[in-house]
Amino acid sequence: MMIEIDFNSDEAIYIQLRNQIIMGIATSDIQEGDSLPSVRQLADTVGINMHTVNKAYSVLRQEGFIQLDRRHGAVIALDIDKIKALEIMKQQLVILLAEGRCKNISREEVHNLVDEIFEGYE
Structure with missing residues (x-):
């Protein structure tokens, strides 16, 4: 999955990241059980702050799209309510x-x- 951030957008970077991950799930680019890159790895790849990635992952967890695990990192795990x-x-x-x-x-x-x-x- 390719993440592209528009640094000129009025939309917060963590929201752009969140939205792109959700689009990846919806289009089956990433699927249930797939691991996302570590916070540090994604921050380095995209060129953003680690806290921004952490915030996006936190929002995705709260919304029921991922689970955070110390051993496996962020994993796609849909809470289907x-x-x-x-x-x-x-x-x-x-x-x-x-x-x-x-x-x-x-x-x-x-x-x-x-x-x-x-x-x-x-």
Whole structure:
């Protein structure tokens, strides 16, 4: 999995890292049981601070995407609580859809966009 950080982005680096790891899982570039690089190794490879990688890994652990183990490091281990995941997704979508509605984005356009995105995961 290739991690690319946009240092000019307004998005925090640890969030960019988190998002890219989640995208790697969604697209099967990385799978359940795969180990992620150590904090130091990933920080050196990407050229970022170790604390930034540690924060991204911590967020991923809290969100149920990885487990942290002293012997094996960060390992992809999905906590599949579908009900909780759907509730979080709904909270995020409420705002995104409201923003789209304010900009005259139609239901059909949203459905087409969702279908297009899901096709990228297959």
